[in-house]
Amino acid sequence: MSDIMRPATEWELKSMMTALSERSIPVEILGAGSKRGVGRPVVAPVVLTTGAMRGISLYEPAELVMSARAGTPLSQVEVELASRGQMLPFEPIDLGPMLGTGAGQQTIGAVFAANLSGSRRISAGAARDYLLGVRGVNGHAEIFKSGGRVMKNVTGYDVARGLAGSWGTLAVLSEVTFKVLPLPDDVLTLVYPDLTDDLAVEMMSLALTEPYEVSGTVHLAPALVSRLTHKTLSKEKRSVTAIRLENFTRSISYRKQRLRNALRAYGEPIELDLESSLAFWGDMRALSFFPPNGTHVWRISTAPSMAASLVASVRRHMKVEAYYDWSGGLIWLETPASADAGSADIRRAVATHGGHATLIRADETVRRTVEVFQPLGPAVDRITRGLKQAFDPMNILNPGRMYASL
Amino acid sequence: MASIALPLPDPEIVGRRESIVRDLVVLCGADAVISDEDGRRAFETDALTAYRRMPLAIVLPSTTEGVSAVLKYAKANGIKVMPRGAGTSLAGGAVPLEDSIVVGISKMNRVLEIDFHNRFARVEAGITNLAISAAVGAEDFFYAPDPSSQIACTLAGNIAMNSGGAHCLKYGVTTNNVLGVRMVTIDGEVVDIGGAHLDSEGYDLLALIVGSEGQFGIVTEATVRILRAAEGARPMMIGFESSAKAGICVARIIASGIIPVAIEFMDKPAIEVCEAFAKAGYPMNVEALLIIEVEGSEQEIADRLAYIASIAHELNPQALVVSGSPEQSAKIWKGRKSAFGAIGRISDYYCMDGTIPLAHLPHVLEQISAICAKYGLRVANIFHAGDGNLHPLVMYDANAPGEADKAEKAGAEILKLCVSVGGCLTGEHGVGLEKRDLMRVQFSEEDIAVQLRIKAVFDPDWLLNFGKVFPLDDVQAAIDKAQRARTEAPPSEAAA
Ligand SMILES: Cc1cc2nc3c(=O)[nH]c(=O)nc-3n(C[C@H](O)[C@H](O)[C@H](O)COP(=O)(O)OP(=O)(O)OC[C@H]3O[C@@H](n4cnc5c(N)ncnc54)[C@H](O)[C@@H]3O)c2cc1C
Numbered sequence: 001m002s003d004i005m006r007p008a009t010e011w012e013l014k015s016m017m018t019a020l021s022e023r024s025i026p027v028e029i030l031g032a033g034s035k036r037g038v039g040r041p042v043v044a045p046v047v048l049t050t051g052a053m054r055g056i057s058l059y060e061p062a063e064l065v066m067s068a069r070a071g072t073p074l075s076q077v078e079v080e081l082a083s084r085g086q087m088l089p090f091e092p093i094d095l096g097p098m099l100g101t102g103a104g105q106q107t108i109g110a111v112f113a114a115n116l117s118g119s120r121r122i123s124a125g126a127a128r129d130y131l132l133g134v135r136g137v138n139g140h141a142e143i144f145k146s147g148g149r150v151m152k153n154v155t156g157y158d159v160a161r162g163l164a165g166s167w168g169t170l171a172v173l174s175e176v177t178f179k180v181l182p183l184p185d186d187v188l189t190l191v192y193p194d195l196t197d198d199l200a201v202e203m204m205s206l207a208l209t210e211p212y213e214v215s216g217t218v219h220l221a222p223a224l225v226s227r228l229t230h231k232t233l234s235k236e237k238r239s240v241t242a243i244r245l246e247n248f249t250r251s252i253s254y255r256k257q258r259l260r261n262a263l264r265a266y267g268e269p270i271e272l273d274l275e276s277s278l279a280f281w282g283d284m285r286a287l288s289f290f291p292p293n294g295t296h297v298w299r300i301s302t303a304p305s306m307a308a309s310l311v312a313s314v315r316r317h318m319k320v321e322a323y324y325d326w327s328g329g330l331i332w333l334e335t336p337a338s339a340d341a342g343s344a345d346i347r348r349a350v351a352t353h354g355g356h357a358t359l360i361r362a363d364e365t366v367r368r369t370v371e372v373f374q375p376l377g378p379a380v381d382r383i384t385r386g387l388k389q390a391f392d393p394m395n396i397l398n399p400g401r402m403y404a405s406l
Numbered sequence: 407m408a409s410i411a412l413p414l415p416d417p418e419i420v421g422r423r424e425s426i427v428r429d430l431v432v433l434c435g436a437d438a439v440i441s442d443e444d445g446r447r448a449f450e451t452d453a454l455t456a457y458r459r460m461p462l463a464i465v466l467p468s469t470t471e472g473v474s475a476v477l478k479y480a481k482a483n484g485i486k487v488m489p490r491g492a493g494t495s496l497a498g499g500a501v502p503l504e505d506s507i508v509v510g511i512s513k514m515n516r517v518l519e520i521d522f523h524n525r526f527a528r529v530e531a532g533i534t535n536l537a538i539s540a541a542v543g544a545e546d547f548f549y550a551p552d553p554s555s556q557i558a559c560t561l562a563g564n565i566a567m568n569s570g571g572a573h574c575l576k577y578g579v580t581t582n583n584v585l586g587v588r589m590v591t592i593d594g595e596v597v598d599i600g601g602a603h604l605d606s607e608g609y610d611l612l613a614l615i616v617g618s619e620g621q622f623g624i625v626t627e628a629t630v631r632i633l634r635a636a637e638g639a640r641p642m643m644i645g646f647e648s649s650a651k652a653g654i655c656v657a658r659i660i661a662s663g664i665i666p667v668a669i670e671f672m673d674k675p676a677i678e679v680c681e682a683f684a685k686a687g688y689p690m691n692v693e694a695l696l697i698i699e700v701e702g703s704e705q706e707i708a709d710r711l712a713y714i715a716s717i718a719h720e721l722n723p724q725a726l727v728v729s730g731s732p733e734q735s736a737k738i739w740k741g742r743k744s745a746f747g748a749i750g751r752i753s754d755y756y757c758m759d760g761t762i763p764l765a766h767l768p769h770v771l772e773q774i775s776a777i778c779a780k781y782g783l784r785v786a787n788i789f790h791a792g793d794g795n796l797h798p799l800v801m802y803d804a805n806a807p808g809e810a811d812k813a814e815k816a817g818a819e820i821l822k823l824c825v826s827v828g829g830c831l832t833g834e835h836g837v838g839l840e841k842r843d844l845m846r847v848q849f850s851e852e853d854i855a856v857q858l859r860i861k862a863v864f865d866p867d868w869l870l871n872f873g874k875v876f877p878l879d880d881v882q883a884a885i886d887k888a889q890r891a892r893t894e895a896p897p898s899e900a901a902a
Contacts, residue, residue, distance in 0.1 A: 063657070063763055150793070154833065181665065205525075301603045376607065
């Protein structure tokens, strides 16, 4: 069994890291552990969790900024924001339900360390776009900061944003500072049933070329629709394609009409009101339609116009169920259990269509044998290794989690 | 002005100037190389004109391969390189050194691909900021970041500085709008990062490259996000008897749940100068003016402006004018966007760029006035109020002995003030040469060490844009340390 370290302060974190780095002892870094099953398995005698470093240290609603210790539960952050009518605009997804670690567990530090963004990413940007500053401890056991608490800051390199999506392999974050935005007054969703993948992507892209600030565009295969927790939609036996509008009620009713006109050719939509919309987009955030059922799940980023063809080319080799987010720019693909999780075919399809793929859900044995993150080209690989060396020369932070020998 | 020390040139390199010029001509052709004195003089400074140095030569390649050839040559010969776009940096980011080659990408300014379906444009990085919006404007699309220098500045410069603009309150700055770059490393290697898809595989190298001030490589192409323009947009002007009230108004608007596309602030001296220049119809009897723009359909615009007006009315504004026509809107923006130029017509000025938490606005503005008064200098304040990014323009007379130095001292005090209230040295102009020696005000030794190690990943010999961003002592110490580590480490470990 691993030893567990639970620093409660940044100084404790630093002293623990000093002890580990002096003796080159590898350490697995966790928040709440809800995403522990993502990435290559980390072999380390010590586990360090940020869970005891918690609390919101700064919240200025009129300046749209919040700072929180890395181990603060996301749920606490979101409750606090909602109490002042604000939100995390990038709508972080929750991988807990899919990975069988339970809903609502994740910490705010891990949301940024994994750069997890949800459906609103197409209009609002990604988690990394809202990250204003970080504090943390690197593999040299140095406490460092980057960025700050103000909205605009180009003082020095953007190290904070550079750490987004590094999955604890470069530094242990101790505090994150991020921009927040007001919650929309109202939400409405137009749901178009029974579109093929091609047509759905075409329509979703068209919706984004209209000036109505569409803030979510998703398309789900019929099998996934039937697994929704949404009461009415789950009874649809067809695919659904959903377009979200968020705004003041008066704007929404105007924009809805305009949008319906522009998308006339794609059929008659079902309209979801505020409450029904929140339930539907809640399903999207929790990815609850990928219950732990022994299948694998891939996350593929590509240009929207490539999405349907990419999925079709994988489908020639295996049975897949696809959920398209970001107008098709993000594909979540459920693939049957197999020794390589369909890796060879999926990587080939991604290579010909452009973009990158990450294996999000697979057994430990599979994750030990196939590349989980997108393999890097030689130049990017060299820079990546250089950065790892710069932050963590002993290679003790989450060794091997993203790439073997790194 | 001129208290910031530029690194001394290496006489050996300067002595080889003629042969270096010959080599560059062989590599890129004679029409791509500028080596005569008059020609070089045009490249000896940027918009921080107090600092100037004659570079060895200027190369203006037309292709990525050309850039690659020059960088390979520079690396092999240990010659410093300064990447340059349009030279509009206000921070001295594009001031060359006497022993450096300037590599400009202004000839690489083509649009390579426009894809409305996937909402991106792929361009050569020497294209001007405004030309990107112009290329997609017919379809009602635009490229969002809009620095006031957008007619002239290049996308490459924007990427290097992570530039912002008035409309970034809603749409974000450069880093939020760039999807990919093609960059040539100092080894001459061409690296593609990102592209038409969203989010990076592996580490977010794009996040590091945007804002790296020309110190990681030369960017020759980029893929940027283009957005569908709103149905319409309209500004309103609200004038107050004090800056404090204007600050409260901004905070209340944002806290109320409306995020306008832009909230710009001008104080009385700025209003007077800009009005004289642009005849924008700014109210003249106010101490502080907000320009607030909202977007949407006619009805939406009317609703939102009315809502903002109701917030402002609680604070007894002295003026509240909604633009009545596209012509009036254009004038209101022209006045704001030409503010630096307008001030430049009446005085030399030193433009600061600190950002502060908005709650400190009244205090900071008072202190800025006090600091400038202490040095006997005038100041005009123009800034992006929605995100707390200040641009105090410290006015001075470059011909009056000692005034420039005073302006520089006042500027440094203002920036220290910004940091002391929780803000930063620079919100959008970059550190460059200008704020290099103030970095330790904001950052600890470790913070700087972390950044210097990243620089060393890309350019361990410090050939790219040397002398900028970090205090020279810190840079030298890092170089020495790396050198020691290299000589001390047994060869096997050094290779690993
Ligand atoms: C009147 C005026 C108004 C301004 N308004 C704003 C504003 O509203 N917002 C704002 O953010 N800035 C503003 N600026 C500052 C300036 O315009 C920006 O910093 C701009 O991005 C610089 O672009 P440039 O092409 O002129 O770059 P340059 O000045 O030539 O270079 C700037 C930096 O970029 C590096 N660089 C250039 N090309 C490359 C390349 N190909 N690869 C790598 N690095 C490169 C240079 O080495 C240098 O460090 C203003 C400047 C002026 C003079």
